[in-house]
Amino acid sequence: MFSDLGKYLSDAGTRADIGTDLVDHIYLSLLPLVFGVVVAVPLGWVAHRFGRARGALLGVMNIVYTVPSIALFVIIPVLIGSQILSPVNVIVALTIYTTALLVRPITDALDAVPAHVIAAATAMGFRQWRRFLAVELPLSIPVLAAGMRVGSVSNISLVSVGALIGTGGLGGLFTDGFSRRYLPPIIVGITLTLVLALVVDLLLVALRRALTPWTRVQGVAVQ
Amino acid sequence: MIFADMVTWLTDPSHWTGPGGVPARVAEHLLYCVLAVLAAGLVGVPLGMFVGHTGRGSVLLVGASNVLRALPTLGLVSILYLIAGGGTVPVLLGLVVLAIPPILAGTYAGLQDVDRSVVDAAKGMGMTGRQLLWRVELPNSMPLLMGGVRSSMLQVVATAGVAAFVGLGGLGRPLLDGLRVLDYGQVVSGAVLIALLAVLLDLVLAGAQKLVVPRGLRLIAGTAGRRRTQRRVEEPVQELVTTGGQQETGGTRA
Numbered sequence: 001m002f003s004d005l006g007k008y009l010s011d012a013g014t015r016a017d018i019g020t021d022l023v024d025h026i027y028l029s030l031l032p033l034v035f036g037v038v039v040a041v042p043l044g045w046v047a048h049r050f051g052r053a054r055g056a057l058l059g060v061m062n063i064v065y066t067v068p069s070i071a072l073f074v075i076i077p078v079l080i081g082s083q084i085l086s087p088v089n090v091i092v093a094l095t096i097y098t099t100a101l102l103v104r105p106i107t108d109a110l111d112a113v114p115a116h117v118i119a120a121a122t123a124m125g126f127r128q129w130r131r132f133l134a135v136e137l138p139l140s141i142p143v144l145a146a147g148m149r150v151g152s153v154s155n156i157s158l159v160s161v162g163a164l165i166g167t168g169g170l171g172g173l174f175t176d177g178f179s180r181r182y183l184p185p186i187i188v189g190i191t192l193t194l195v196l197a198l199v200v201d202l203l204l205v206a207l208r209r210a211l212t213p214w215t216r217v218q219g220v221a222v223q
Numbered sequence: 224m225i226f227a228d229m230v231t232w233l234t235d236p237s238h239w240t241g242p243g244g245v246p247a248r249v250a251e252h253l254l255y256c257v258l259a260v261l262a263a264g265l266v267g268v269p270l271g272m273f274v275g276h277t278g279r280g281s282v283l284l285v286g287a288s289n290v291l292r293a294l295p296t297l298g299l300v301s302i303l304y305l306i307a308g309g310g311t312v313p314v315l316l317g318l319v320v321l322a323i324p325p326i327l328a329g330t331y332a333g334l335q336d337v338d339r340s341v342v343d344a345a346k347g348m349g350m351t352g353r354q355l356l357w358r359v360e361l362p363n364s365m366p367l368l369m370g371g372v373r374s375s376m377l378q379v380v381a382t383a384g385v386a387a388f389v390g391l392g393g394l395g396r397p398l399l400d401g402l403r404v405l406d407y408g409q410v411v412s413g414a415v416l417i418a419l420l421a422v423l424l425d426l427v428l429a430g431a432q433k434l435v436v437p438r439g440l441r442l443i444a445g446t447a448g449r450r451r452t453q454r455r456v457e458e459p460v461q462e463l464v465t466t467g468g469q470q471e472t473g474g475t476r477a
Contacts, residue, residue, distance in 0.1 A: 070384045071415070161297055177301060189295070
């Protein structure tokens with residue numbers, strides 16, 4: 001098995017192809033993570049701010065999150081009119097999952113900002129929007145980062161399902177290996193997926209630490 | 224127009240009969256899912272109870288369930304199929320493997336989440352370890368445990384669809400077969416049926432969740448919910464319970 005693996009990886013062309021798949025995999029999984037945050041923060045704000053929208057919004061997010069990826073990948077074209085084999089479907093579908101995953105924690109985090117902190121910020125002259133961006137949102141970063149860690153691992157694992165509709169990053173190695181009854185590409189694909197998930201997770205932890213210096217000064221997480 | 228093709232496919236009576244018909248595919252899909260989740264429950268619940276009650280092996284458990292969450296399902300079913308040299312059984316085993324972590328994590332998180340003062344009170348009343356586990360910790364962990372079962376079911380419904388790629392029956396069949404012959408009406412019909420099945424199964428389990436959660440817990444649900452929210456915000460790094468809603472146990476997605 002290991003000699004097979006060595007033989008498979010010894011070919012420079014194969015290595016270049018794997019590199020391309022890896023790069024595809026990275027943008028297919030991480031773009032939706034960024035888009036998901038951009039969509040989920042305003043939605044979380046709406047759910048936090050308007051009690052009436054809250055139940056409906058969180059309910060819809062829960063239902064959306066139950067739809068399996070293979071199904072969503074091919075339903076997206078019906079909804080937005082894209083080609084059924086287009087990479088856009090994977091990116092849109094994963095953005096939807098990331099959003100569905102993040103809205104509830106963001107809402108909870110915004111709810112949990114203590115009233116006295118908001119009162120203090122208001123008293124210092126912060127208007128609503130600046131207060132949200134400079135006080136409430138930063139205080140929600142730990143929760144947002146925790147949600148993003150789950151979302152990034154989930155996206156990285158899901159991209160490969162896209163190989164079934166022709167856009168799967170490293171997932172292409174699985175369909176390739178399966179159709180040739182050949183294990184090395186599958187082993188390489190699984191290994192690289194796990195390593196990528198780990199590296200992105202560590203980067204997100206580092207990013208959270210960099211963005212929330214106050215949690216370390218006090219030695220405890222700020223509410 | 225794909226939507227019109229879908230309606231045409233779904234309203235064709237010939238697609239609703241025989242071994243490849245919609246009812247037969249739904250039955251196959253359901254059978255795989257229920258079997259896999261039951262098997263996973265038999266492994267995951269006792270293991271989760273052990274780890275949650277004794278506190279032993281929790282680091283290993285969190286690590287292992289994180290790794291499994293990152294495991295690409297398509298790669299897993301392909302490699303199991305090739306190593307075993309074909310057949311349905313290895314693929315079903317793969318489903319069980321993927322169904323275990325959410326149940327395990329849910330059970331463990333449920334036991335961890337039991338109010339310490341409740342555990343202390345039970346000990347103070349003279350309960351033995353076994354009584355504490357079965358009569359206090361387990362009933363109190365039902366909400367999170369059932370959350371884990373729901374995540375697990377969703378994971379399996381999705382993965383069973385993907386596993387049609389290596390020859391498993393179920394609703395992934397019409398979807399993938401349709402892709403092969405570029406019959407997009409069939410593809411989207413399969414997808415919509417999978418999505419409906421997932422949503423309905425989750426509703427059924429949500430109902431079951433209401434039934435098995437002890438009445439006392441439901442009565443204090445309002446205050447408990449607020450308390451848990453607050454704590455979740457204070458301890459954002461506690462991976463197992465940070466993801467909100469029914470994904471509370473950090474279940475995998477597929």
